[in-house]
Amino acid sequence: MxxxxxxxxxxxxxxxxxxxxxxxxxxxxxxxxxxxxxxxxxxxxxxxxxxxxxxxxxxxxxxxxxxxxxxxxxxxxxxxxxxxxxxxxxHGQEEIIKPLAPGQPSPVPYAEPAWLNPGFHSPYYNDKHRDFQRAVRKFFEEVVYPDAVRHEEDGKRISQEVVDKLCEMNIPAMRIGPGKHLKGRTLMGGIITPEEFDHFHELIINFEVGRLGTRGYVDGLLAGEVIGLPPVLNFGSPELQAKVVPEVLSGKKFICLAISEAFAGSDVGGLQTYAERDGDEWVITGTKKWITNGTFADYFTVACRSDHGTPPDTQNGYVVILVPRQDAISTKSIKTAYSSTAGTSYVTFDGARAPVANTLGKVGNGMQVVLSNFNHERWMIVCTSLSAQRRIVEECLKWTTQRVAFGKPLHAQPVVRARLANMIARVEAGQNWLEFVTYQMNNMSYQEQSDKIAGTIGLLKQYITRTGRETAEDATLLFGGRGITASGMGKLIENYHRTSPYDAILGGSEDVLGDLGVRQAIKKMPKDIRL
The missing domain is CATH 3.10.120.10 (Cytochrome b5-like heme/steroid binding domain)
Structure with a gap:
C-alpha cells in the first residue's frame, strides 16, 4: 500500500x-x-x-x-x-474512459450533425441555437433518459413528473413549432424568446428525442400531442382553443390524433368512422387503429365521414371533431414491436358525443384539415428517425474500434469499413436534405409549404426510412449476436432493428409518400417543355 x-x-x-x-x-x-x-x-x-x-x-x-x-x-x-x-x-495510471459531461456533444466522428463539431460552420444555425442545443441535451440526459429507459422496459406511460418538467420548460409547446401558442411563454428557462424560436430549434428538440435510443418511448413522449393539437390550434374556435390548449400544454390533459383505421391506413379517403348531427351534438360511431398515445388520451382529434354516400364523397363528406374521453369511447392497447409505453391503441367510438362547437374547420372540409397536418407530422418523423439512425452510426464506430476479432479491431476489415462508409453517407446526405427543407419551412407560410414542399417532404421521408432499415441491417451484422440481444452491448442496435420499420409506416407509408412526391412533381411539369 x-x-x-x-x-x-x-x-x-x-x-x-x-x-x-x-x-x-x-x-x-x-x-x-x-x-x-x-x-x-x-x-x-x-x-x-x-x-x-x-x-x-x-x-x-x-x-x-x-x-x-x-x-x-x-x-x-x-x-x-x-x-x-x-x-x-x-499507482501511476490515470483513468482514460470518462462519461461525457451532461449536455456535452459526442467527440465520435459523425456522431453529431456537422454544425455541432468544433471548427465546422453552417448557414442555418447561430450561437443561440448552440446554447439551446446544449440546454436541451442536458435536460434530456438528466430528466428524460432515466424515465425513458425504465418505461421502455415496463411499458408504462411517461411519468407525470417528467411531463410536468417538460411542460415547465415548454418543450411540448415548442415541438408543435413556431406560432401564436408560444406567445408569452418562457422557453427552456429563457435561453430564447418565442419570437426567436424557429424550426431549427424545433429540429434540435426532435433530434434529442430521437437519440434517446428508446424507440417506443419516443412516441410515448407525447407524440400524440405533436400531431393531435395543431388541428385545434389551426381550425378550432377561439373558445375551444382557450379551454383545450392550456390544459394540454400544461400537461394536465393528453391528446391524440385518430385518423388511421383497419379499413383505411394510408388511404385517408377510405375512412368509415361516421359522425351524425343530433341537435347541438355530433354522435360518432366507428373504430380507429394504431393510434399513438390513445391508451391514455383525454382528447381525440377524430377524422370522420359526415355523409351517407357510397363511395364516400372525399371532397365534401368529411369532418374533423375534437372528442373528449367518455364512457362511449374504449381504448385497447395494441401489442406491437414497440414498447407499449407508446400508448398505441385500438379505439372504439360507440355513439360517442361531442358538441358541434368542437368541430375543427368547416363541415365538409375535413380532408383539408387532415392533409394540412401531414407535412409537419412527416417532417417530425424524419427528424427523430434520422437522429436515431445517426445514434446507430455512433454505436457502430465505437464498437468496431473496441471489438477485437482475428487479433485486430473490427474496423481493420475492409468489409466493415465499407459498411461504415455507407452508413455515414446515408446520414450525412439525409442531414443536408433535412436542413434544406427546414430552411424552406422557416421562410414559407403553411399554405406555401403545402404547395411547394409537401412532395419534397414525402420523398425525404421515404429516403430516410429506407436508409434507416439499411443501416439497421448493417449495424446488426457488425454487432453479430449482440445486435439481436435486447440488453448489453448491442441493446440500441436490437431496439433500432426491431422498430425502424415503424418510420416507414407512420404518417403515411413509404411507397405512398414516394408516389406523392413524384405526382406533385409531374403536376408542376411545364407544358411547353420537350426533349
Missing amino acids: LETHKSTSAVKTTFTVEEVAQHNKPGDLWIIIDAKVYDVSKFVNLHPGGAGVLLAKNVAGKDATEAFFGLHRHEVLLKPQYARLQIGTV
Whole structure:
C-alpha cells in the first residue's frame, strides 16, 4: 500500500500493478479496469456471465480493461452496485474512459450533425441555437433518459413528473413549432424568446428525442400531442382553443390524433368512422387503429365521414371533431414491436358525443384539415428517425474500434469499413436534405409549404426510412449476436432493428409518400417543355 486518500464516499487506496496481481484466486479476487481497482471477491459468484469469466488467467489479478469493454458498456461501471466494488486506483495510471459531461456533444466522428463539431460552420444555425442545443441535451440526459429507459422496459406511460418538467420548460409547446401558442411563454428557462424560436430549434428538440435510443418511448413522449393539437390550434374556435390548449400544454390533459383505421391506413379517403348531427351534438360511431398515445388520451382529434354516400364523397363528406374521453369511447392497447409505453391503441367510438362547437374547420372540409397536418407530422418523423439512425452510426464506430476479432479491431476489415462508409453517407446526405427543407419551412407560410414542399417532404421521408432499415441491417451484422440481444452491448442496435420499420409506416407509408412526391412533381411539369 502506497497511500490513501479520501473521496466523498469512502477511503480509497492506491495500489501497484504487482500488488493487485497477488489477489487472483477465489475468495481473494481483484481486477483492474481503466486504472481503477475492483475487489470482486464476493461478487464473483453473482457475476451474470459466471465465475469463470472473472477467474480466467487473463482477468484475475490483471488489467481486464480490454476484456471488460469487449463484453460490457461503460455505463455498467457507473451503476451503484458495481461502482461500490472499487477499492482504489493504480499507482501511476490515470483513468482514460470518462462519461461525457451532461449536455456535452459526442467527440465520435459523425456522431453529431456537422454544425455541432468544433471548427465546422453552417448557414442555418447561430450561437443561440448552440446554447439551446446544449440546454436541451442536458435536460434530456438528466430528466428524460432515466424515465425513458425504465418505461421502455415496463411499458408504462411517461411519468407525470417528467411531463410536468417538460411542460415547465415548454418543450411540448415548442415541438408543435413556431406560432401564436408560444406567445408569452418562457422557453427552456429563457435561453430564447418565442419570437426567436424557429424550426431549427424545433429540429434540435426532435433530434434529442430521437437519440434517446428508446424507440417506443419516443412516441410515448407525447407524440400524440405533436400531431393531435395543431388541428385545434389551426381550425378550432377561439373558445375551444382557450379551454383545450392550456390544459394540454400544461400537461394536465393528453391528446391524440385518430385518423388511421383497419379499413383505411394510408388511404385517408377510405375512412368509415361516421359522425351524425343530433341537435347541438355530433354522435360518432366507428373504430380507429394504431393510434399513438390513445391508451391514455383525454382528447381525440377524430377524422370522420359526415355523409351517407357510397363511395364516400372525399371532397365534401368529411369532418374533423375534437372528442373528449367518455364512457362511449374504449381504448385497447395494441401489442406491437414497440414498447407499449407508446400508448398505441385500438379505439372504439360507440355513439360517442361531442358538441358541434368542437368541430375543427368547416363541415365538409375535413380532408383539408387532415392533409394540412401531414407535412409537419412527416417532417417530425424524419427528424427523430434520422437522429436515431445517426445514434446507430455512433454505436457502430465505437464498437468496431473496441471489438477485437482475428487479433485486430473490427474496423481493420475492409468489409466493415465499407459498411461504415455507407452508413455515414446515408446520414450525412439525409442531414443536408433535412436542413434544406427546414430552411424552406422557416421562410414559407403553411399554405406555401403545402404547395411547394409537401412532395419534397414525402420523398425525404421515404429516403430516410429506407436508409434507416439499411443501416439497421448493417449495424446488426457488425454487432453479430449482440445486435439481436435486447440488453448489453448491442441493446440500441436490437431496439433500432426491431422498430425502424415503424418510420416507414407512420404518417403515411413509404411507397405512398414516394408516389406523392413524384405526382406533385409531374403536376408542376411545364407544358411547353420537350426533349
